[in-house]
Amino acid sequence: MEKNRAKKMYDYHVWANTQVFQHVKKLPDGVYGDTLKSVFTSIKDVLVHLYATDITWLEIMKGSTIQDTFRKVEQRREEVRGISIKGLESCYDELYKEYDNFFALEPDLERTVVAEHPKMGVCEFVLADLIHHVVNHGTYHRGNVSAMLH
Template sequence: METSRVRKMYDYHVWANHQVIEHLKQLPDSIFHQPITSVFSTISEVMVHLYVTDIIYLLTLKGVHYDDVLKIIDEQKSQLEGADIAAVEKAYHKLSEDYYQFLNLHQNLEGTIKAEHPRYGKTEFVMADILHHVINHGTYHRGNITAMLHQQGEKGVPTDYIYHIFS
């Protein structure tokens, strides 16, 4: 995936997360932390999971050692657990800025990096593949959020790529 395509797809990821956050801000505050029986127990949990996972992959792309990534993730996760949607929105915004800074510094995202994966050990990844995973992972979990909203009697918000193209 060429750099401009990766950037375009990351723009979509940011846009889709923004759509979900803006939608959640319009709903009753209780919806965000309401326990339900689903893949995650609250929408807040999904948002924090998506956020910390995005951090994991950015730090991996930057070459941060896996043990250090885990420490950073623990800190970030503890700061957002129980937080309101405004705090989550602020964290997502800062993280997207960090990703854009990374994208601006790396012109060849088809290059490989060496990293340690908890399941596969030390391996090489193509940077564009990791970014593609970040975007795909986000799409999957935004779908979880829509399903969870429906369980609570609320509507989701469209975040399909086609909506981004025409926005």
């Protein structure tokens, strides 16, 4: 598959997340899970939220039902409860591989997918737009981490 703009944006998302993990791992023990007064209670909570949301959108892009998506997200959230920064980074690495597999198998990122949400009803999304949303959401929350560290 030729790298299109959406895939390039996703590659940036992976790179930027990697930078956050590299920085947080260098900080004193405890900073990752310390309770802070912010939008999120800890850096870990931000990173887990970002991880869960990236899973959600990948499942929607793959055509999973919203019920299956919610189940998978909750299962994976449970798997990362109490996990170290290095462990969470490994989970992110596995998720990046899942996205790469999706990109390798999806020939048309301009294709529309339909998802039914219990509150929002039937929604139509262009895959490339969802990928841009994933990246923008990640940028926003990496900003939360930056603010929390300052």
